[in-house]
Amino acid sequence: MWRPHLLRSWRERLRSSRWRLWAALLLLVVSLLVVLVFLAAEYEESRDQTALEQDAAALASDIRSSLLRNVQTLQSLHSVAPTADSWIVPAAELMAQHREMVRLEWLDSAQRMLAFRDSPFVPDLFGYLGRDQALPEVRLACDHAKRLSGPAYSSSYFWPLRNGKGLELIEMCLPVARGGLPSGFLVVTYSLPGMLSELTNRDLLRGRGLAFNEADGTRLALHSVVSGTRRTLTARHVLDLPGHTLLLQLQSPRLVRGLFPNVLTAVVGALSLALLSVLFLLARDIRRRQRAELDVAEALAFRKAMEDSLVTGLRARDMQGRITYVNPAFCDMVGLSAEQLVGTGLPAPWWPPELVDEYQQRQMVRLAGQVLPREGYESVFQRPDGTRFPVLIIEAPLIDAQGKQTGFMSAILDLTEQRRVEDLNRTSQERLQATARLATVGEMASLLSHELNQPLAAIASYASGTLNLLEEPAGQVSSADEMQADLVQAMRRIGEQADRAGRVIKSVADFVRRREQVREVVTPQSLVDAIQPLLGLQAKKQGIRLQIQIAPDCPPVLCDRTMVEQVLLNLARNGMQAMPQGDPAPRSGLRVLRIEVGQARLHSGQAPGGQPQKMWVSFAVTDHGLGLSPEVQAKLFTPFFTTRAEGMGLGLSLCRTVIEQHGGALTHEPHTPRGTVFRFTLPVSMVTSPPLSSRP
């Protein structure tokens, strides 16, 4: 069963769970985006750190190789045996070229000073403290150098200057030889800041901080610092010198990057945004689809509810006659379930066995593409329990969306109830008409008794005459032969009068007797003849002349004779009743009731019932009575309308029903100079040689 509230609550639940899903998806995508941006930034930073460490290594390597070059340069100073005086000049040149060196000394092998040269760039280095204060470092380095037979460095030390500042210095001692024998030492005092500024590649230093540190992190010498930010990246690299180890520290500002620090992150971001947009579009599309799906589901549910609640059976068949669809009403009708029906072909399970051939024939005609009757056709179905019922089947071709016929759709109406009502109607109509006939006879009872009185009186008088004759002594008045002749005569008269009485009674019995409603071919003459005795009774009583004119060429009609006789009798009696005896009719010549029968002169298209092809016979009953007043005219055909005390008021309404059932029409019009004409039509029988029925 179609329940709209269930559909609605299902829709709401679906909508809320859908929104939750979408929210989760959105959250996931946003988190993914954030994580991606974070990871990309981390990656960037680690890349910067690696680059910084590489640069620190490169700087350390620069310093190491410069110091090595310096060693070579110093060795070249002693490639030719110098004297103390000749040594000074190249030493001065050297000091002018190497700002990192603050002092160069030549010592003999007992480490006594032979010559020295101070850097022109750091004047008065040993003005505040004497050189001898640094001798322990020099001695340490030279002892080490002697052991190594190569350059050796002292540990670094702070050398205060006169201006309150100071310098971090380190000594390098290089043994020199002459003629393959050690001849002394060259001692170079390096300034650590000088080493940083002179021995490093400046391009690597732009904006960065460079310093020498102790292994424990104490700063020894500073070349530059990173300014403007506390967020820095730091790389340290060990500068391993023979005899001493220094730590080179390179610092670089940590770049504060935008939301998308590089192309990768930007691409990831853009892709995520594109993903979000696609998701949004998809969501919209899904929403639209779901709305359409819901609409379709609703339409389907509505259609199904309609089909299920229909009392009309619906059945679809394919082109081979197999059932493809049935609705519940059809299943109820034929007493089989949809599962039992769908897929079954011909002969159908509801066909009565003896009608299978006829139905099969009908299906063949239909499948052959014959035009189906729009008004449908009647048929009989049988249920599995053997009960049968009449149905009306209306079929139409089933056309698919491409305009191709795929089968047949049928609507089936169970006519059982309709038939029952029709039967009931017919029975009650018949009863009503029989009652009306009895009422007519009842009304005519006095006439009948009068009519019967005459033959009965005649019979009585003949009987008493006969008795008198018999009681008369023989030969008193007449001879025995004469008497016998009189008796025979009297008996014949009695018989005749009894016949007459019998005929009167029979005419009434014939009229009243209820017969089956059957259409038969009847001549107008026989119709009039049947009611004439009864009419004659009333006419005689009222002193009315009956005039009957039947056209000689008048064809027979197809009708239910009992009914039509009653109509004629009713109209004729109404006409006579409209001319009561006290009616001051102008001339007695006008106390006439005329019944005329002839072929109707109707133009084509004007025929009653809209059937111009039919021929009609017209019956006209004319009286010279008082005519119809407008009030009476308005109610003439209303059942139970009467102006007569003893009338039932059913006559005219029944007359009209009977005539219309025959396809004809009952009309009335005033007659001049006075009176009314009631006219009705009946269809001419089309049977060429009619088996004319005549009343026995």
Ligand code: ADP
């Ligand atoms: P009933 O004959 O029982 O009265 P009807 O239906 O035959 O019932 O007639 C209804 C009424 O119509 C009559 O009572 C009468 O007043 C009027 N009527 C019928 N036929 C004629 C006629 N030919 N002339 C005048 N009045 C008529």
